[in-house]
Amino acid sequence: MTVSHNAKWNKEVPDIVVSRLPIYLRSLYILAGEGKEITSSQELAARLGLSSAQIRKDLSHFGEFGKQGTGYNIQFLRERLEHILNLGAVWPVALVGFGDLGHALVHYAGFVRKGFEIQAVFDNAPHKVGHRINSTLIIEDVSKIKESVRAKGIKIAILAVPLEVAPGITDVLIEAGIKAILNYAPTTLTVPSNVKVQNIDPIVYLQNMTYYL
Amino acid sequence: MTVSHNAKWNKEVPDIVVSRLPIYLRSLYILAGEGKEITSSQELAARLGLSSAQIRKDLSHFGEFGKQGTGYNIQFLRERLEHILNLGAVWPVALVGFGDLGHALVHYAGFVRKGFEIQAVFDNAPHKVGHRINSTLIIEDVSKIKESVRAKGIKIAILAVPLEVAPGITDVLIEAGIKAILNYAPTTLTVPSNVKVQNIDPIVYLQNMTYYL
DNA sequence: TAGATTGTTAATCGATTAACAATC
C-alpha cells in the first residue's frame, strides 16, 4: 500500500517520521484557517518548535512538494499528506466503553470533521446496552463486538474501558479484525505485529512532566 | 532539583529516558496488583515490547536498583521511580475547560489515585461559572485564572478548551505561574523553555495509524 | 557451586543537523 507514493523512494519510512506527519497536517489546517496560501519549512518549524531541516527531510521521504525560493502551497501539501496518511475516505471506528470518557469521545465533533466516524459503540453494563445515543447509534453489548465489527468492516477501535477488562477486550477486537487501537486504558496492550496501538494515558504524561518540576 | 538522586550520575538524563519511567512505573503497579514481589528487566521488557537492555540502561541513569541473579524488588523500584519523578506528595492541578472532556477528566478517579488532584476548574461560559461540581469545587470564570492559580500555588494545568482559545489561555496560564501543561487542544502551544507541555490529540494518533492500514 | 540477572562498556544503528547546489 505504500507503492503509489513510494515508488521512487523505496526505503522504509521511519515510524518517527510518520508520527510527525499528522502534526504537520494539523499546522496546515491552522495556517489555511488563517487565510494563508503559502508556507515554508521555516514557518512550520517555528510554529512546531522543530528545525526546518527536519521538516524538509521528513517530507523528502515521500516526494518533492515545495518550490525553491517560494516554499509550500498549503492546500497542495495538505492534500499530499492526507493521501500519504490514507485519509481519502471516511474511516469507520468502533468505540468500546461508554463511561464518562466514551461519552465525551462520542460527542467530540473533531472525529467526524477529520474523517473518523464512530459507527459502533459497545459496553458491558446491562443498563447501558440498548441505549440510543443518536439517530444511528445504539449501545451494543460487548459480546456483539466480533459480529458487529466484522459486519461493518471496521478496522479502527477506540478502547475506553477500565484497566481490568482491557486485555480481554483487546483480544476480542483483534479476533474481530481490528488493525488499529487507540488505547485509553492505562496499560500496555499485547497485540500481533500487524496491529497498531497508540496509547493515551494522561497519568503517564503528567508523571513525565513532574520530573522537571 | 535533580541533585538528590543524581549526585553520582551528573550527566543530563535524556528526555526519552524520562518519558519511559512512567511506563515502567505503570507496569510495576500492575505487577504488584497481581501479587508479584520480584520482577526482572526481561519480564518488564516482554510486557512492554521493549528490550531488557534498554530497561536496564534507562534505570542505570538513576542508580542501581536490582540484584544480580534475582532482578528487581517491585515495591522498592516503584518507590525509587516515584521519588525520581517527584511523586512524593499530592500535586494540585488546574483544569481549564468544562465541556464533555473536562467533565470526564474531573470525574476520572485515576488522577487522585495517582496523586493528581484537580483543585480549580475554569470555563468561560456564563451559565457554567458558579456551578458546583462537588463539595470543594466550583467552576470559576477564566478571568480568575491568574488570581486563583497563584493563590493555590498550582503548577500543573490541564487544557481542555477549543482550538481557538487555546493560545490565549496558555499565555494566561504561564502568567499565573503554571509550569506544566497537559494539552488536549488540537494545536501546538508556544511556551517558554521552562514550561513543559505534553500534547494529547486523538486525531494525531489516529492519523498516524491510518498510514499503516 | 550452578544458574540467573544485573550494570556497564563498546559497537552498532539510526536520527538530526548543517551546509549548499539547484532553482524558482
Next chain:
DNA sequence: TAGATTGTTAATCGATTAACAATC
C-alpha cells in the same frame, strides 16, 4: 538578476543493542 527556499548530502549527534564481567 537578486533573494529566497527547497531537496539532499555528509557529518554529527544520540540512542539502542549486544555482550559479558560481576555477583547475588
